[in-house]
Amino acid sequence: MGKMKDQNSPELFARDVDSLRIVLGARASNPEMKAARMLEGRIKARSGARASTITENDGNPAGEKGIVVLVGVPGNHDMLQDLVPALRMKLPSLPDIEKIHSEGFALRTATVDGIRYVVVAGSDGRGTIYGVGELLRSIIYNIDGIDLPHLDFIDKPALPLRGTVALSVGPNYDATKFAELRPQTEEERAWGVEDMILVGANTFKTMEEMAREYGLMTGRSTIA
Structure with missing residues (x-):
């Protein structure tokens, strides 16, 4: 860090x-x-x-x-x-x-x-x-x-579309079940998605409502 x-x-x-x-x-x-x-x-x-x-x-x-x-x-x-x-x-x-x-x-x-x-x-x-x-x-x-x-x-970006699918940025199902890790909170998930945005992502397949709040594109968007 x-x-x-x-x-x-x-x-x-x-x-x-x-x-x-x-x-x-x-x-x-x-x-x-x-x-x-x-x-x-x-x-x-x-x-x-x-x-x-x-x-x-x-x-x-x-x-x-x-x-x-x-x-x-x-x-x-x-x-x-x-x-x-x-x-x-x-x-x-x-x-x-x-x-x-x-x-x-x-x-x-x-x-x-x-x-x-x-x-x-x-x-x-x-x-x-x-x-x-x-x-x-x-x-x-x-x-x-x-x-x-x-x-x-x-x-400036070299590519017009730089996307990801933000299904999870924290412990997955197996980790929470077998390692007894707690699921991530919505705030923690949003923080992780923001980290993806800060390194250049501009298109999201999931978290579409959040993506629109940041002026980003979603899986249903056209290139803006």
């Missing part, structure tokens, strides 16, 4: 971070809100860092002593609309044309006017979720907080 901590690493953007403020756009979609919730929940579960989520209209994140994490689609997020071009960030595009590639994201760490930012800019709601997944895999988790490496990364 996380990488080995190296206090002397020159590659760290921020060391021993104990507080993060996640900032959603004022017009955030449901998948963007899900992305922020997964980011907050997993940072709290894996480290001693405090994390909270607000929208850009809720207050001034510049007052934070920790890290400000901007999450969302720039078109739904005024702070991202300003910061993405200021940092010369570009979302991934389709080959040979300037059209933005669906489900892509750009991830960047930067200090602006003394404020330490992590920018997770998605091409769309799904791209925002996948950007959060990349950020979570990049974090170094510690008992007292987190360490953040320098990040400057863009990505």
Whole structure:
């Protein structure tokens, strides 16, 4: 769970971070809100860092002593609309044309006017979720907080359909019967499905209601 901590690493953007403020756009979609919730929940579960989520209209994140994490689609997020071009960030595009590639994201760490930012800019709601997944895999988790490496990364999917059948992500029938393991709870099952989403799944044969809540496709969907 996380990488080995190296206090002397020159590659760290921020060391021993104990507080993060996640900032959603004022017009955030449901998948963007899900992305922020997964980011907050997993940072709290894996480290001693405090994390909270607000929208850009809720207050001034510049007052934070920790890290400000901007999450969302720039078109739904005024702070991202300003910061993405200021940092010369570009979302991934389709080959040979300037059209933005669906489900892509750009991830960047930067200090602006003394404020330490992590920018997770998605091409769309799904791209925002996948950007959060990349950020979570990049974090170094510690008992007292987190360490953040320098990040400057863009990505886009190579395949339009990346699916799975989420029948179970916990103990199966034989394990619960013979090893006397308890069945997983619905909350635990949902957490496991979210982990599949964070690594890039976008189509689900089961758990279809949950998949739609995250803006994903189901076995009955067409490519969006």
